[in-house]
Amino acid sequence: MTAALETRGLAKRFGGLVATRDVSFTLEQGARHALIGPNGAGKTTFVNLLTGVLPASAGRVLLAGEDVTSLSAEARVRRGLVRTFQINQLFGDLTPLETLALAIDEQLGLGGRWSHAVGGDAVVAEITAVAERFGLADVLDSRTDTLPYGKQRLLEIAVAFACKPKVLLLDEPAAGVPEAERRDILDAIAALPVEVSVLLIEHDMDLVFSFARRISVLVDGALLVEGEPEVIAADPRVRAVYLGGNDHG
Numbered sequence: 001m002t003a004a005l006e007t008r009g010l011a012k013r014f015g016g017l018v019a020t021r022d023v024s025f026t027l028e029q030g031a032r033h034a035l036i037g038p039n040g041a042g043k044t045t046f047v048n049l050l051t052g053v054l055p056a057s058a059g060r061v062l063l064a065g066e067d068v069t070s071l072s073a074e075a076r077v078r079r080g081l082v083r084t085f086q087i088n089q090l091f092g093d094l095t096p097l098e099t100l101a102l103a104i105d106e107q108l109g110l111g112g113r114w115s116h117a118v119g120g121d122a123v124v125a126e127i128t129a130v131a132e133r134f135g136l137a138d139v140l141d142s143r144t145d146t147l148p149y150g151k152q153r154l155l156e157i158a159v160a161f162a163c164k165p166k167v168l169l170l171d172e173p174a175a176g177v178p179e180a181e182r183r184d185i186l187d188a189i190a191a192l193p194v195e196v197s198v199l200l201i202e203h204d205m206d207l208v209f210s211f212a213r214r215i216s217v218l219v220d221g222a223l224l225v226e227g228e229p230e231v232i233a234a235d236p237r238v239r240a241v242y243l244g245g246n247d248h249g
């Protein structure tokens with residue numbers, strides 16, 4: 001089966017610094033895959049190369065077998081490669097209803113006419129379904145900046161989901177979320193439909209190990225090892241990296 005997303009020999013240099021080193025990576029269809037690595041390993045850069053935020057210095061990105069390396073970030077979203085953001089980038093003064101309406105209108109090609117379309121049956125039905133999926137139904141009319149942080153993070157995932165992703169990149173979805181609200185994030189991620197292939201970039205190992213069926217470890221811009229969670233947990237090289245005893249160069 002064609003991979004949902006693939007990179008071949010992907011590289012990124014910032015002047016003399018190599019942030020991504022010859023990364024050949026495969027995200028299978030329906031994947032629940034996590035990308036981990038210590039601070040500065042190059043995770044953010046890799047995601048920016050996948051999404052087209054940064055141009056690659058070398059290598060290729062394939063989405064469902066099609067080369068998207070030269071496509072803009074927007075064109076990749078239209079083809080179903082969607083990410084959530086690490087930093088809260090929602091409009092605080094809009095409600096989740098308005099925010100989701102914007103995303104859905106954009107998806108339906110109604111961009112710019114959202115205030116009319118909020119009343120449209122199809123859009124309302126879609127908003128309701130997405131809001132229920134992500135536990136936002138009871139806060140749809142509250143200003144986003146008044147919501148608990150966990151709900152704001154859920155809204156970020158909901159917005160990405162409303163863009164109808166084939167591949168969803170979750171960039172630290174639980175970062176900054178208080179312990180009491182983390183379960184909701186975990187449950188929402190666990191309940192994503194199987195047709196959506198998911199790559200999770202995350203520091204929180206509890207979340208990684210509860211979610212992922214496959215884990216890739218990025219160190220110094222390169223893939224160090226990849227495998228099933230138990231294999232990764234037991235790998236001495238991974239332990240060395242995380243315990244700071246990095247003796248492999």
Ligand SMILES: Nc1ncnc2c1ncn2[C@@H]1O[C@H](COP(=O)(O)OP(=O)(O)OP(=O)(O)O)[C@@H](O)[C@H]1O
Pocket residue numbers: 014017018019037038039040041042043044045046
């Ligand atoms: N725009 C840039 N210009 C120059 N160097 C950069 C740029 N972006 C990232 N880097 C460097 O590339 C390396 C990888 O950074 P990156 O942010 O991708 O790592 P990361 O694994 O996401 O780290 P963290 O987990 O701390 O966010 C770092 O050495 C960083 O300083």
